[in-house]
Amino acid sequence: MIKFEKVYKRYDDKAVVSDFTLNIKEGEFFVLIGPSGSGKTTTLKMINQLINLSEGYIRIQEKPISDFDLQELRWNIGYVLQQIALFPNMTVEENILIVPEMKKWSEEDMENRVIELLESVNMDPDKYRHRHISELSGGEQQRIGVIRALAADPDIILMDEPFSALDPITRNNLQKDVLKLQQKFKKTVVFVTHDMQEAISLGDRICLMNNGKIEQVGTANEILKNPANDFVRKFLQTGLPHYQEEKIVQHLIDGNYYSTTEIPANATISVADSVNDLIILLSKNEVVHVENSEDSSQIVITKNHLLDFLAYEATSSKEAEA
Numbered sequence: 001m002i003k004f005e006k007v008y009k010r011y012d013d014k015a016v017v018s019d020f021t022l023n024i025k026e027g028e029f030f031v032l033i034g035p036s037g038s039g040k041t042t043t044l045k046m047i048n049q050l051i052n053l054s055e056g057y058i059r060i061q062e063k064p065i066s067d068f069d070l071q072e073l074r075w076n077i078g079y080v081l082q083q084i085a086l087f088p089n090m091t092v093e094e095n096i097l098i099v100p101e102m103k104k105w106s107e108e109d110m111e112n113r114v115i116e117l118l119e120s121v122n123m124d125p126d127k128y129r130h131r132h133i134s135e136l137s138g139g140e141q142q143r144i145g146v147i148r149a150l151a152a153d154p155d156i157i158l159m160d161e162p163f164s165a166l167d168p169i170t171r172n173n174l175q176k177d178v179l180k181l182q183q184k185f186k187k188t189v190v191f192v193t194h195d196m197q198e199a200i201s202l203g204d205r206i207c208l209m210n211n212g213k214i215e216q217v218g219t220a221n222e223i224l225k226n227p228a229n230d231f232v233r234k235f236l237q238t239g240l241p242h243y244q245e246e247k248i249v250q251h252l253i254d255g256n257y258y259s260t261t262e263i264p265a266n267a268t269i270s271v272a273d274s275v276n277d278l279i280i281l282l283s284k285n286e287v288v289h290v291e292n293s294e295d296s297s298q299i300v301i302t303k304n305h306l307l308d309f310l311a312y313e314a315t316s317s318k319e320a321e322a
């Protein structure tokens, strides 16, 4: 869907992104992570040509981005920033409809879209659509920022640390909203963060960058279990307080990372909130216990089930080593 081929970005002679080759798949939630200055934002902005690349190719659906009409390219790529770039003197509805209006959608389609999007993030359209942005909380504003990026139905959404200025609870709620939206509207999302917990909760795959280069790309499980090098190992140790590579007995529950002794007795994992690999592994190994059959998105795993699973995993990896 979005292919980077040997991409370089240089300022003067200094490369801030080098030899960057990557294929982001259609419908994927792809996270770029790395320390400050590692080139995440530069990489993101090269996709919608806010920054021009110095060498190499970026292709969207096989077509080099330089072949797109710039306006068309930007309209078809949603963009959400940390600094909420909403127009404060316009209403919620006016902000959401900026691109649909430029694209000359019909009044009826725009009306329906505003209602659909506000409802999708649990904001009552009657209550919110005519409010000014300045009359919303920071979290509500960022919700509008996210649905505005979706408004004209772009295939790709770029998100640059969209939640880093929010308090942890609002942030967690917005992460859940974004995952639900991505699943509902089936978009390809490229998401920049420097927070490993956020990367793990959200990403289908994660790309860890350092000095403009890729250190490792993989699912959360692949990276956690097999860090490619010392840099990745150290980054995980810094970003995840409980991370100890030698113990496989740590897993994600509700987007949080626990060592075995800390696993709550009745940990609840909801499918949308968790790392898919864990769910798949658990279901393959038949230790998943569906407690509430009325709500299939809620899977309740008791501590014993989880420990069974961990014991199974530890045994199988030892067998594999032997």
Ligand SMILES: Nc1ncnc2c1ncn2[C@@H]1O[C@H](COP(=O)(O)OP(=O)(O)OP(=O)(O)O)[C@@H](O)[C@H]1O
Pocket: 011, 016, 034, 035, 036, 037, 038, 039, 040, 041, 042, 043, 194
């Ligand atoms: N216009 C510019 N001219 C020169 N150097 C630049 C320019 N823009 C960015 N850089 C440099 O490119 C490097 C990568 O910057 P970038 O913003 O992509 O990093 P980042 O990983 O997103 O960092 P952060 O997490 O702090 O936002 C940095 O060293 C930065 O100083």
